[in-house]
Amino acid sequence: MPDLPQTSHIRLELRGPVLHLWLDRPELRNALSAQMVREIVAAVAAIAGDRSVRIVVLRGAGGTFCAGGDIKTMSAVGEAPPLGAADELKDNNRRFGAMLEAVNAAPQVVIAAVEGFAMGGGFGLACVADITIATADARFAMSDVMVGVVAAAISPFVVQRIGLTAARRLAVTGLRLNGREAAAIGIAHLAVQDAAALDTAVHEACNQVLACGPAAIAATKRLMLRAAGPTPIAELLDDAADAFASAVRSTEGREGTRAFVEKRKPSWVVQVE
Secondary structure (H helix, E strand, C coil), rough: CCCCCCCEEEEEEEEEEEEEEEEEHHCCCCCCHHHHHHHHHHHHHHHCCCCCCCCEEEEEHHHCCCCEECHHHHHCCCCCCCCCCCCHHHHHHHHHHHHHHHHHHHHEEEEEECEEEEEEHHHHHHHHHCCEEECCCCCECCCCCHHHCCCCHHHHHHHHHHHHHHHHHHHCCCEEEEEHHHHHCCCCCCCEECCHHHHHHHHHHHHHHHCCCCHHHHHHHHHHHHHHHCCHHHHHHHHHHHHHHHHHHCCCHHHHHHHHHCCCCCCCCCCCC
């Protein structure tokens, strides 16, 4: 049995060969905190070499998957630090990217069970799962641009998931898709009617995976990820963290995040006649 870490922002439930990893901040629709990111990384690392754990099921507590990053925290960000000093904003985004990279490369099969919202960083988590199953009324969006922020760390994984053309459309519009629409373009693999059907579909997917050799799965995933593209993902994520920090501190980013917190439209929102 793996030595699982103590956690406060996620909940870990080991049921035989399946680790259920719950994002557990339901009062904030499971918004991704720095602590949550650290805990996910620790959980994935704890089971990396343990073939008794064969599946990780990602799910959000309280009926929603993940509403994305904590916009209230972003809206309170100050000026950029002096040259050469540590940049907490950039470093946090880079750690988020490293978390996505770790989930993406996990030797276990990762199943994302999506209901409610999968926005921003939650959208990214749905895109790094091997199998993503959503309820028909789930809502997916690369919502970052709507608050003047760059969809930084998630972008490389979204492009890998659905291709450049489809990803660009979502990235520049913040368009919301329901579960069936997400399945139609490959973000999700299956859309089901409701939460009960989601439970059933996850159970069936687990049994399909458990009929396969765990070492063979790990090796297959490793080979497929190597074939996905020549640019090292770490290099892309370094660039993404720079772009994210610059965007949050920009005039546009400050206005967008403040507008989100104040529940109003940002100043740039206009309608064409």
